[in-house]
Amino acid sequence: MTSPDLLAPVVDDDGAPFWEYTAQHELRVQACANPECGELRFPPRPCCPHCQSFDSEWRRMSGKGRIWSYVFPHPPLLPAYAEMAPYNAIVVELADAPRIRLVGNLVTEAGAAWNSVDPSRLRIGARVQVVFARIGEFTMPQWVLER
Secondary structure, eight states: OOOTTSOOOOOOTTTHHHHHHHHTTOOEEEEEOOTTTOOEESSOOSSOTTTOOOOEEEEEOOOEEEEEEEEOOSSOSSGGGGGGOSOOEEEEEETTOTTOEEEEOBOSSTTOOTTOSOGGGOOTTOEEEEEEEEETTEEEEEEEEOO
């Protein structure tokens, strides 16, 4: 999973802190720092869509969530992904921020292959916990089923 042909995130000024925190194995979400607002937002952006404040902070999340949706890509669109197919791509709704949804993969343990979980184990609503794995130059959030 360290193939140089895998797509890498494009990091901009607004999203850079997200990747800095994942490198520390922390899941954080950008929030409005206006005390009268405090809305969480993802993806990160310079201005709060609720109150238009440019003040922001990064709040630590529990890393717990539930599978909101999932898919098994067939056939792979890029050659680097062919050896992993079929693999899952899941959308996780965060437990402590239900309007925030992150995309990742359900794996058996941090760093396991994207196809390490039997497809029959995926269910909408299944509870998951974040884990982190180094993939290329990034520490990526992945997900495991809660025990």
